[in-house]
Amino acid sequence: xxxxxxxxxxxxxxxxxxxxxxxxxxxxxxxxxxxxxxxxxxxxxxxxxxxxxxxxxxxxxxxxxxxxxxxxxxxxxxxxxxxxxxxxxxxxxxxxxxxxxxxxxxxxxxxxxxxxxxxxxxxxxxxxxxxxxxxxxxxxxxxxxxxxxxxxxxxxxxxxxxxxxxxxxxxxxxxxxxxxxxxxxxxxxxxxxxxxxxxxxxxxxxxxxxxxxxxxxxxxxxxxxxxxxxxxxxxxxxxxxxxxxxxxxxxxxxxxxxxxxxxxxxxxxxxxxxxxxxxxxxxxxxxxxxxxxxxxxxxxxxxxxxxxxxxxxxxxxxxxxxxxxxxxxxxxxxxxxxxxxxxxxxxxxxxxxxxxxxxxxxxxxxxxxxxxxxxxxxxxxxxxxxxxxxxxxxxxxxxxxxxxxxxxxxxxxxxxxxxxxxxxxxxxxxxxxxxxxxxxx
Amino acid sequence: xxxxxxxxxxxxxxxxxxxxxxxxxxxxxxxxxxxxxxxxxxxxxxxxxxxxxxxxxxxxxxxxxxxxxxxxxxxxxxxxxxxxxxxxxxxxxxxxxxxxxxxxxxxxxxxxxxxxxxxxxxxxxxxxxxxxxxxxxxxxxxxxxxxxxxxxxxxxxxxxxxxxxxxxxxxxxxxxxxxxxxxxxxxxxxxxxxxxxxxxxxxxxxxxxxxxxxxxxxxxxxxxxxxxxxxxxxxxxxxxxxxxxxxxxxxxxxxxxxxxxxxxxxxxxxxxxxxxxxxxxxxxxxxxxxxxxxxxxxxxxxxxxxxxxxxxxxxxxxxxxxxxxxxxxxxxxxxxxxxxxxxxxxxxxxxxxxxxxxxxxxxxxxxxxx
Numbered sequence: 001x002x003x004x005x006x007x008x009x010x011x012x013x014x015x016x017x018x019x020x021x022x023x024x025x026x027x028x029x030x031x032x033x034x035x036x037x038x039x040x041x042x043x044x045x046x047x048x049x050x051x052x053x054x055x056x057x058x059x060x061x062x063x064x065x066x067x068x069x070x071x072x073x074x075x076x077x078x079x080x081x082x083x084x085x086x087x088x089x090x091x092x093x094x095x096x097x098x099x100x101x102x103x104x105x106x107x108x109x110x111x112x113x114x115x116x117x118x119x120x121x122x123x124x125x126x127x128x129x130x131x132x133x134x135x136x137x138x139x140x141x142x143x144x145x146x147x148x149x150x151x152x153x154x155x156x157x158x159x160x161x162x163x164x165x166x167x168x169x170x171x172x173x174x175x176x177x178x179x180x181x182x183x184x185x186x187x188x189x190x191x192x193x194x195x196x197x198x199x200x201x202x203x204x205x206x207x208x209x210x211x212x213x214x215x216x217x218x219x220x221x222x223x224x225x226x227x228x229x230x231x232x233x234x235x236x237x238x239x240x241x242x243x244x245x246x247x248x249x250x251x252x253x254x255x256x257x258x259x260x261x262x263x264x265x266x267x268x269x270x271x272x273x274x275x276x277x278x279x280x281x282x283x284x285x286x287x288x289x290x291x292x293x294x295x296x297x298x299x300x301x302x303x304x305x306x307x308x309x310x311x312x313x314x315x316x317x318x319x320x321x322x323x324x325x326x327x328x329x330x331x332x333x334x335x336x337x338x339x340x341x342x343x344x345x346x347x348x349x350x351x352x353x354x355x356x357x358x359x360x361x362x363x364x365x366x367x368x369x370x371x372x373x374x375x376x377x378x379x380x381x382x383x384x385x386x387x388x389x390x391x392x393x394x395x396x397x398x399x400x401x402x403x404x405x406x407x408x409x410x411x412x413x414x415x416x417x418x419x420x421x422x423x424x425x426x427x428x429x430x431x432x433x434x435x436x437x438x439x440x441x
Numbered sequence: 442x443x444x445x446x447x448x449x450x451x452x453x454x455x456x457x458x459x460x461x462x463x464x465x466x467x468x469x470x471x472x473x474x475x476x477x478x479x480x481x482x483x484x485x486x487x488x489x490x491x492x493x494x495x496x497x498x499x500x501x502x503x504x505x506x507x508x509x510x511x512x513x514x515x516x517x518x519x520x521x522x523x524x525x526x527x528x529x530x531x532x533x534x535x536x537x538x539x540x541x542x543x544x545x546x547x548x549x550x551x552x553x554x555x556x557x558x559x560x561x562x563x564x565x566x567x568x569x570x571x572x573x574x575x576x577x578x579x580x581x582x583x584x585x586x587x588x589x590x591x592x593x594x595x596x597x598x599x600x601x602x603x604x605x606x607x608x609x610x611x612x613x614x615x616x617x618x619x620x621x622x623x624x625x626x627x628x629x630x631x632x633x634x635x636x637x638x639x640x641x642x643x644x645x646x647x648x649x650x651x652x653x654x655x656x657x658x659x660x661x662x663x664x665x666x667x668x669x670x671x672x673x674x675x676x677x678x679x680x681x682x683x684x685x686x687x688x689x690x691x692x693x694x695x696x697x698x699x700x701x702x703x704x705x706x707x708x709x710x711x712x713x714x715x716x717x718x719x720x721x722x723x724x725x726x727x728x729x730x731x732x733x734x735x736x737x738x739x740x741x742x743x744x745x746x747x748x749x750x751x752x753x754x755x756x757x758x759x760x761x762x763x764x765x766x767x768x769x770x771x772x773x774x775x776x777x778x779x780x781x782x783x784x785x786x787x788x789x790x791x792x793x794x795x796x797x798x799x800x801x802x803x804x805x806x807x808x809x810x811x
């Protein structure tokens with residue numbers, strides 16, 4: 001079982017004490033030797049006021065690749081709280097794994113003088129033999145990588161991470177890290193990555209932009225609520241957008257009474273089976289409809305005007321749905337619906353013990369159709385900055401460990417013929433604090 | 442049995458009439474559920490519908506077709522006019538509507554700007570009606586409003602589009618943001634029009650707040666320029682790119698009697714969404730994007746439909762007739778300034794001060810922000 005400590009939610013406006021950090025590490029069961037190392041590592045704080053130096057490790061940088069979004073926000077700033085905001089981070093080095101024909105990494109290197117190094121170790125040490133940055137941002141999304149028999153694209157997140165950890169170990173110093181999306185495509189690797197952060201005592205922030213983007217309406221799950229069930233309705237592919245949908249649900253579900261209790265089973269299925277299963281789940285069906293009622297991009301019947309989506313239309317519009325049915329250790333339930341053909345956005349609905357429903361749209365203004373700059377990366381960029389500046393992850397890495405695990409087991413479930421899988425590995429318990437982290441200012 | 446009369450001049454996909462009438466007939470999403478119109482019958486004069494549209498709408502049991510406007514208004518509880526063509530107000534259609542509604546005891550809503558005569562004097566429609574587009578009602582990112590009784594000193598509203606559509610929607614949004622300020626609307630003193638390069642020259646000379654312009658631009662999700670080429674998030678204002686990006690820019694600088702300066706600025710070529718920034722006399726700043734949800738659903742109309750039904754059914758009015766009069770007179774003034782190339786105009790109409798007791802906008806959900 002992975003048992004995380006209660007997690008105080010820190011924001012940039014707040015300070016975080018070294019003592020709190022060490023207390024957390026102690027709660028994690030770290031040995032005295034590790035605590036001593038962590039204490040040493042954390043003690044090497046940067047001078048106040050100077051921008052923190054960061055390295056960004058990318059798979060590829062082209063228009064609208066994830067890395068482009070993050071790099072440009074670091075270099076060019078972004079809209080935040082009514083001003084064009086320039087992060088107090090200095091991007092000092094890049095490692096880029098691939099250079100497609102439409103590469104922009106070299107353009108940014110030339111334009112802003114940020115060097116691209118030939119290896120991860122060089123990007124982190126910058127011509128020295130020691131770690132020479134204050135934070136690392138890993139954006140291993142997009143690019144040409146092999147796909148395995150299960151349909152998982154083998155993005156090199158684990159490889160990037162381990163090469164970074166090697167530098168940390170060699171330098172006797174570790175710094176805050178952000179890992180974009182899920183950790184890896186193998187469960188053991190995901191666990192190892194999180195445990196590396198425990199072992200070396202560096203703050204690890206991970207996951208999707210969905211938990212932190214605008215919400216319409218601007219609501220959060222009341223902290224400590226008696227939530228029974230969560231549903232996310234979204235679109236996209238397996239091992240791709242599913243992680244976004246799972247994080248959409250999880251950032252709400254984890255605020256329930258007692259916090260996250262872990263997941264005991266995952267059952268993924270496609271097509272007709274989804275609707276058959278749904279027919280036996282009254283509350284899930286209610287939540288599906290409630291989530292769809294929050295959608296701004298639910299395809300109208302027959303291409304006509306908007307209509308309340310009927311059960312017949314939902315099935316007609318989406319002949320090949322994918323659903324993940326997730327049972328948690330405490331009896332809580334999560335269902336993820338990927339309804340390609342019906343919706344093109346991410347919506348959430350959760351049901352409380354009294355049957356009341358809280359629902360919202362996680363606003364994802366996607367370029368190029370609806371925006372030019374994918375500004376849902378603004379709040380995530382801000383959370384990364386907070387994590388590096390405060391040396392404390394804004395929300396716990398266990399969230400993304402759990403959603404990574406659900407993603408992997410859902411892929412496995414589909415691969416094995418849509419069977420239900422018991423998941424003792426996902427006995428991951430963690431709690432978040434009451435403060436919200438989504439974009440509302 | 443309660444009946445609503447719905448008047449329109451054209452019914453095509455994406456039109457205001459389609460967006461609202463469809464919702465009234467079939468329901469619309471409101472606070473996570475589906476709302477339904479409180480009228481048993483929604484009566485539509487048949488001549489505005491083509492056979493295909495008529496067939497589609499008849500899927501709703503609420504639809505009642507009538508031969509003409511006169512028949513449509515018999516015994517109604519409420520009415521809506523949703524013209525798709527501004528010129529309809531100058532045709533016999535508008536005359537028919539007026540004739541039928543001027544003596545009707547039912548409350549009504551005009552989606553758009555009604556003729557000025559409908560709002561004042563002996564010819565005014567009684568008891569009263571509301572007028573408005575989705576602009577004052579749609580979601581904002583973030584959920585920010587100008588507080589009631591705020592001592593507002595300046596507001597800059599960025600809109601896009603050709604004249605007069607941008608101005609029509611822009612003034613509606615502007616009055617929705619400013620009418621509940623301290624003292625209410627005090628009336629207009631002066632209007633100034635800057636066009637093209639004169640807008641940026643005026644900004645350099647301090648004719649409007651550059652800080653508020655910057656704040657409003659920061660709320661966009663669709664800045665133009667290099668962002669369209671390679672996704673760059675650059676500071677288009679700070680880098681001085683705005684004048685080069687701008688196309689057919691119009692800045693309307695409106696001086697109110699109480700000292701408020703409202704600036705309506707078209708930003709084609711710069712942004713592709715609508716935003717605002719405002720400052721109070723005590724230095725507080727407010728800014729947000731006025732959210733335009735994707736088409737074809739365009740759920741701004743869900744918010745508008747909710748506002749319309751709340752007014753028609755429960756008399757939850759937000760704006761007095763003087764507000765519609767001011768909206769219309771401002772547009773009339775702008776029209777003469779545009780056509781006669783007038784760049785500065787003293788306001789020679791009645792001051793039309795009015796107060797409102799609340800903002801037309803409200804957040805949709807109860808925000809939980811521990």
